[in-house]
Amino acid sequence: MTPQHIVHRGIRIATLAAGDAIESHCAPGQTAIREQGDGWWLYFVDEDGKVDGYDSPFASHAEALWAAKAAAEFSAQ
Incomplete structure (x- = not known):
C-alpha cells in the first residue's frame, strides 16, 4: 500500500500500512495513522x-x- 496523505489545518496526516515505519514517512509535526x-x-x-x-x-x-x-484542530488554535 502506498501511504495516503491529507492535510488538515496545516497538519499532514499520513495513513500507513502495517509494516511502514512512521519515521520514514512522517516529518516532525506530522501525524500518522497505521493499521495493526x-x-x-x-x-x-x-x-x-x-x-x-x-x-x-x-x-x-x-x-x-x-x-x-x-488533534489538528486543537494544535491549530
Whole structure:
C-alpha cells in the first residue's frame, strides 16, 4: 500500500500500512495513522522527531482519521 496523505489545518496526516515505519514517512509535526492487528493506531511526531501515540487503537480508519483531524484542530488554535 502506498501511504495516503491529507492535510488538515496545516497538519499532514499520513495513513500507513502495517509494516511502514512512521519515521520514514512522517516529518516532525506530522501525524500518522497505521493499521495493526488490533485496529488503527494514531501517532504524532514531535518537533524533535520523537514518536508518541494514543494508548489504544481505534476500531476503524474513519474513527482514527476523525481523531487525527480533531488533534489538528486543537494544535491549530
